[in-house]
Amino acid sequence: MQRQGFSSTAIIMHWLMAVTIFFLFISSWWMLALPFPSADFKYRVLPFQLHKNLGITIVFVLAILLYLRLRYRPAQAASTADQPWLRWLAVADHVLLYVLILTCCGSGYLSSAYSGWGTTLWWVLELPNWGYEDERLNIFYSDIHLWTCWALLALLSVHVSGAAYHAFRNDGVVGRMLR
Amino acid sequence: MSTATANSSGPGWASWLGVVAVIFGILQTAAHSNEWLTQKVIAPDTAAVQGIAPRCPEDELVEEGVSSAECELMVAKVRIMIASRPDWFRGFQMGLSTLGALVAFGSVFIGAALVQYRSWAPHLAVITFAGLLAIDAAGFAAAINTGPLLRATYLWNSLLWFFIHLVMTAGAVAGLRSAITGDHRQPVHS
DSSP states (O other): OEESSOOHHHHHHHHHHHHHHHHHHHHHHHHTTSOOOOSSOOTTHHHHHHHHHHHHHHHHHHHHHHHHHHHSEEOOOHHHHTOHHHHHHHHHHHHHHHHHHHHHHHHHHHHHHTTTOOOEETTTEEOOOOSOOOHHHHHHHHHHHHHHHHHHHHHHHHHHHHHHHHHHHTOSSGGGGOO | OOOSOOOTTOOHHHHHHHHHHHHHHHHHHHHHHHHHHHHHHSOTTSGGGTTOOOOOOHHHHHHHTOOHHHHHHHHHHHHHHHHHSOTTHHHHHHHHHHHHHHHHHHHHHHHHHHHHTOTTHHHHHHHHHHHHHHHHHHHHHHHHTSOHHHHHHHHHHHHHHHHHHHHHHHHHHHHHHHHHHTOOOOOOOO
């Protein structure tokens, strides 16, 4: 099934994910500067739980977005149809974005699972703590989390610059995600 | 999202201003939400200002790549926030950042409407960007009244956002005027 632009659900999910991802980047920078947790120092509890909840939620939202993207394929953007290298760049950027978001969130969850700290999804659903406390695995997944997230930030800048490029050309491409 | 009249080939100014509004709207929604969370987490009269020694176990220092000195200074960072802010600042910042996050998120939709060039978008863009400008100004004024340690943290950020929204507001006003007067100038070819 082909349509001119993306569906309203896909558009809303895309922009909510955009806000959430930047929220997670900014929060991760300052929450790691808060004192280590203890019985007295509880500053990290809320930001870390929120960070994990949002990360897990993003995976579900991304899954729905991918389903909608594949189920209701929009028609190819007119302005890139005649420029193969731009089309290739756009496809590669999107595929890599999906892969990096999933890897970034997945490695963060795995790091948490081996840290010994439990996760209660949105303070309601206690997730099964199938991992165990293992410092080596925690650091391993934490390193993957760190570097895939830096790579994601770099790729997001390519994504944003692409959107700005099309907006400045006023060629209608950006409008497909801004209906 | 709206069923209002859309013109996918709107003027260039609306397209670029729209995407700028979307990009900065997303970033500022995230920034304001983080400010709210920071103020929520750093509550007055908590462990950092009660003279309790921080916990800095060796394995966690290695895990996070933090030195022992840095671990102890993490408490100082929280103390700076609590010591340098007046009593009213926490509540004020939480209120302002809630409002800021809502208006900034709204500006994402206004930006989208500008790109699609809905007939009402230029008017609402002026109002929304001016609202963001007012929020930046209020944040700047509040930060001026904190201690020097917090002024160092807040003032430059506030100023940067103020000028971003100033330029966006000026762009929206100029676009609105050209839309009203029908002034769509074309590039001069010599």
